[in-house]
Amino acid sequence: MWTLLQIELFKISKRPRTYIAFAAVAAIVFIFQFAFKADGQSYMDLMLQSVKDTFTFDRVQAINGYFMCYIILNTLLIQVPILIALIAADSISGEANMGTLRLLISKPISRTQLILVKFAAATIFTIFLLLWMAITALFMSLLIFGTGDMLVFRSKGDESQILLITKDDIMWRYLAAFAYATVALTVIAALSLLLSIFAENSIGPIIATVCIVIVCTIISNINVPIIDKNVKPFLFTSYLVGWKGFFYIGTDADGKTIRGSLENWPAIRKSLLILIAHIFILVMAAVVVFKKKDILS
Amino acid sequence: MSLIIEVNHLSKKFGDTLAVNDLSFTVNQGDIYGFLGQNGAGKSTTIRMLLTLIHPTAGNIKLFGKDLSANRSAILQQVGAVIEKPDLYKYLSAYDNLSIFAKMSGTKVTRHLLMQQLHMVGLEDRAKDTVRTFSQGMKQRLGIAVALVHNPALIILDEPTNGLDPQGIADIRNLILRLSREMGKTVLISSHLLSEIELIATRMIILHKGKKMVEGNVATLLDPAHTLIEIETLDNAAAKQLLLESEWAAFVQPNNQLQLMMDKIKVPRLINFLVSGGVQLLSVNSSHSLENYFLSLTTQSGNVDAFAN
Amino acid sequence: MIRLKKIATLVVLILISFACVQAQDVNALIAKVKFNIDKVNDYEATARMITNVSFLKVPDADVKVYFKKPNQLKIKNEKGISFVPKGAVSINLNNILSGGKYTAIDAGTDKIGNTTVRIVKLLPEDDNADVVLSTVYIDEAALVIRRAKTTTRTNGSYQLEMNYGKYSAFGLPDKIVFTFDTKDYKLPKGVTFDFDDGTQNNRSAADKAKSKNGKAEITFSSYVVNKGVAEDVFK
Numbered sequence: 001m002w003t004l005l006q007i008e009l010f011k012i013s014k015r016p017r018t019y020i021a022f023a024a025v026a027a028i029v030f031i032f033q034f035a036f037k038a039d040g041q042s043y044m045d046l047m048l049q050s051v052k053d054t055f056t057f058d059r060v061q062a063i064n065g066y067f068m069c070y071i072i073l074n075t076l077l078i079q080v081p082i083l084i085a086l087i088a089a090d091s092i093s094g095e096a097n098m099g100t101l102r103l104l105i106s107k108p109i110s111r112t113q114l115i116l117v118k119f120a121a122a123t124i125f126t127i128f129l130l131l132w133m134a135i136t137a138l139f140m141s142l143l144i145f146g147t148g149d150m151l152v153f154r155s156k157g158d159e160s161q162i163l164l165i166t167k168d169d170i171m172w173r174y175l176a177a178f179a180y181a182t183v184a185l186t187v188i189a190a191l192s193l194l195l196s197i198f199a200e201n202s203i204g205p206i207i208a209t210v211c212i213v214i215v216c217t218i219i220s221n222i223n224v225p226i227i228d229k230n231v232k233p234f235l236f237t238s239y240l241v242g243w244k245g246f247f248y249i250g251t252d253a254d255g256k257t258i259r260g261s262l263e264n265w266p267a268i269r270k271s272l273l274i275l276i277a278h279i280f281i282l283v284m285a286a287v288v289v290f291k292k293k294d295i296l297s
Numbered sequence: 298m299s300l301i302i303e304v305n306h307l308s309k310k311f312g313d314t315l316a317v318n319d320l321s322f323t324v325n326q327g328d329i330y331g332f333l334g335q336n337g338a339g340k341s342t343t344i345r346m347l348l349t350l351i352h353p354t355a356g357n358i359k360l361f362g363k364d365l366s367a368n369r370s371a372i373l374q375q376v377g378a379v380i381e382k383p384d385l386y387k388y389l390s391a392y393d394n395l396s397i398f399a400k401m402s403g404t405k406v407t408r409h410l411l412m413q414q415l416h417m418v419g420l421e422d423r424a425k426d427t428v429r430t431f432s433q434g435m436k437q438r439l440g441i442a443v444a445l446v447h448n449p450a451l452i453i454l455d456e457p458t459n460g461l462d463p464q465g466i467a468d469i470r471n472l473i474l475r476l477s478r479e480m481g482k483t484v485l486i487s488s489h490l491l492s493e494i495e496l497i498a499t500r501m502i503i504l505h506k507g508k509k510m511v512e513g514n515v516a517t518l519l520d521p522a523h524t525l526i527e528i529e530t531l532d533n534a535a536a537k538q539l540l541l542e543s544e545w546a547a548f549v550q551p552n553n554q555l556q557l558m559m560d561k562i563k564v565p566r567l568i569n570f571l572v573s574g575g576v577q578l579l580s581v582n583s584s585h586s587l588e589n590y591f592l593s594l595t596t597q598s599g600n601v602d603a604f605a606n
Numbered sequence: 607m608i609r610l611k612k613i614a615t616l617v618v619l620i621l622i623s624f625a626c627v628q629a630q631d632v633n634a635l636i637a638k639v640k641f642n643i644d645k646v647n648d649y650e651a652t653a654r655m656i657t658n659v660s661f662l663k664v665p666d667a668d669v670k671v672y673f674k675k676p677n678q679l680k681i682k683n684e685k686g687i688s689f690v691p692k693g694a695v696s697i698n699l700n701n702i703l704s705g706g707k708y709t710a711i712d713a714g715t716d717k718i719g720n721t722t723v724r725i726v727k728l729l730p731e732d733d734n735a736d737v738v739l740s741t742v743y744i745d746e747a748a749l750v751i752r753r754a755k756t757t758t759r760t761n762g763s764y765q766l767e768m769n770y771g772k773y774s775a776f777g778l779p780d781k782i783v784f785t786f787d788t789k790d791y792k793l794p795k796g797v798t799f800d801f802d803d804g805t806q807n808n809r810s811a812a813d814k815a816k817s818k819n820g821k822a823e824i825t826f827s828s829y830v831v832n833k834g835v836a837e838d839v840f841k
Contacts (some may be wrong), residue, residue, distance in 0.1 A: 099384025149686035
């Protein structure tokens with residue numbers, strides 16, 4: 001199994017397409033950093049438009065590395081599923097397209113093993129992509145913008161809130177958020193993998209994955225009570241942004257933040273469990289479908 | 298002599314189409330087993346079932362005396378295959394491709410082993426080049442190296458000479474003969490180049506529309522006693538009628554042409570019979586080539602399907 | 607009848623003169639209070655600020671408060687970010703009392719805790735000034751302002767509540783509770799996809815009304831008075 005995984009990772013590492021994702025992440029992050037370095041104050045002004053007459057605060061300090069990373073992740077984690085699909089949706093369909101799938105299946109490795117290894121490789125790719133995001137969006141931003149307390153702008157129901165997390169209480173939240181994002185994006189990897197079994201070139205499963213993510217994301221953001229209750233809880237896209245939960249700091253009765261706390265850990269834990277259940281079901285479905293499939297490519 | 302492949306009542310249905318129909322055959326150790334049939338005869342489907350790519354609808358397959366579905370991994374460790382086109386990872390080098398598939402087959406990979414394999418197929422100098430830059434013939438040779446790298450006891454080659462030039466075809470032929478004669482490997486080979494099969498196969502099977510037409514030793518099947526005699530006259534129908542009403546009736550082939558399957562030594566007597574019967578002969582050709590034999594079998598039922606490539 | 611008129615005139619005169627005396631009293635009182643405050647040319651204080659605004663979830667902050675005459679005041683969180691209510695900077699005692707361009711009216715006495723305080727209403731003479739009315743509650747014994755309420759034209763009302771301790775001689779409080787009006791915070795639409803964790807805002811109408819009020823509590827731990835404060839602190 002380990003040898004197979006090594007082979008799979010070797011193959012991924014040798015493919016030019018793998019690096020498109022890393023280059024895309026770096027490019028998006030760089031554009032954000034450049035824009036905020038040049039004119040971050042405008043963004044701050046926009047976010048604080050409604051209270052700018054009531055409060056004054058240190059705007060220069062507010063645009064720091066931690067804040068930047070949050071802003072970048074906010075945007076990037078919506079696009080990253082496409083990058084994950086680029087690799088994961090190619091897992092089986094790419095082999096079928098190249099003609100190597102029949103050779104793989106004729107080797108003394110079980111189909112279950114092959115799917116699990118493909119899934120593990122896609123997961124490792126996801127982890128590396130998130131590590132790369134952590135390096136570029138978090139650590140590079142910290143180098144460029146420095147550290148500081150972090151502001152989180154949040155809409156909660158029909159209200160908006162500004163949360164302030166002190167700088168010594170942030171790093172663990174990022175570690176947890178990246179870990180959560182890994183789980184969330186692994187759902188995309190598992191979905192792509194399942195779809196890739198049905199196709200003989202990777203374009204179809206990539207487009208199908210992206211379409212599913214887009215449609216489900218739209219449904220997840222429609223505010224209609226009937227959808228809220230009956231549809232949203234079952235859509236994985238409703239939980240993709242759950243990483244933000246680690247930045248929703250807990251408060252006491254007076255609204256004072258409690259260092260090291262989370263506002264709603266049970267909700268995050270539930271989201272995580274739902275995502276893990278999605279992964280499990282999708283991978284199991286992939287195993288079952290793949291085991292039954294006749295390889296005709 | 299032990300049986301390497303035992304196929305019993307194997308069938309495969311794709312929807313309503315029966316691609317393989319109650320097929321049974323055996324391959325002995327050391328055989329070079331020719332697998333023949335027209336396009337769509339069920340050759341590739343059968344080969345894919347032997348390699349577990351396709352699940353049979355009915356029947357069973359035993360390789361090395363063991364049930365294939367129950368002992369898949371252990372069996373496939375002893376099988377090497379080139380299936381249709383030798384497609385490999387285009388973005389990897391010949392060396393890396395070979396290394397990957399050797400590892401997957403459970404072989405302990407050394408540089409020496411890999412270079413030896415590449416040397417065997419004449420790709421030693423191109424070891425570090427990506428497969429993308431290879432010609433079809435080079436890919437085919439590398440495919441064979443991949444099939445052989447883990448020293449399998451059974452080698453399954455589905456159209457291994459596709460896209461090769463005459464020299465390449467000769468090289469593959471010699472390689473197969475060496476594998477069989479010097480190394481005692483069992484080879485199952487399907488090809489549309491019947492003359493090639495005729496040159497190397499010890500046993501063969503002919504499939505037609507998913508069914509076995511004939512199976513046996515090539516030497517027996519292509520015996521001079523079973524030579525195909527093709528006669529051309531001014532009036533073939535009358536000549537055929539004459540033959541069917543004579544002692545020669547048993548040798549007349551049941552097709553639209555005037556053909557007889559018989560011992561070559563009787564040809565002078567046949568000519569005498571026809572001439573004395575008033576038949577005006579234009580030509581008499583005798584042939585026992587596999588191609589004729591194959592055609593005679595597969596066109597019996599008026600089948601005029603295009604032959605492979 | 608004439609006699610009655612005389613009496614009435616006398617009463618009015620007495621009342622007017624009494625009012626003048628009273629006005630002179632409160633002006634004197636304010637002058638005394640101001641005298642105390644004026645002793646401070648500048649200060650640098652260490653304090654802890656507790657902010658209580660419904661939409662703002664922040665921790666208590668250790669801040670430095672800098673003051674320089676006539677009315678420069680800066681609250682700085684040197685270790686992080688703090689949201690400082692703008693009114694807390696612009697509406698301070700010096701602003702209220704400096705300049706003297708107001709009419710002081712005595713509005714009687716009241717009690718804050720156990721302390722009796724005199725209520726003085728200050729009406730700005732400039733009709734266009736942002737401050738419409740200030741009411742100060744002065745502890746006559748200690749000569750310090752315990753409470754100040756200010757109503758402005760544009761930014762609602764403010765209230766300052768002050769407790770004094772060892773720096774009362776300089777008119778510097780140990781603790782200020784600053785209450786101010788605030789609007790609701792509104793995030794620009796479409797900026798974020800937020801994680802809906804299923805929690806609802808179960809705030810009652812009363813709570814929502816309360817949310818219009820913000821509170822900042824500044825507790826001073828030490829002052830360094832009249833040792834000079836660099837000008838660029840206020841930039």
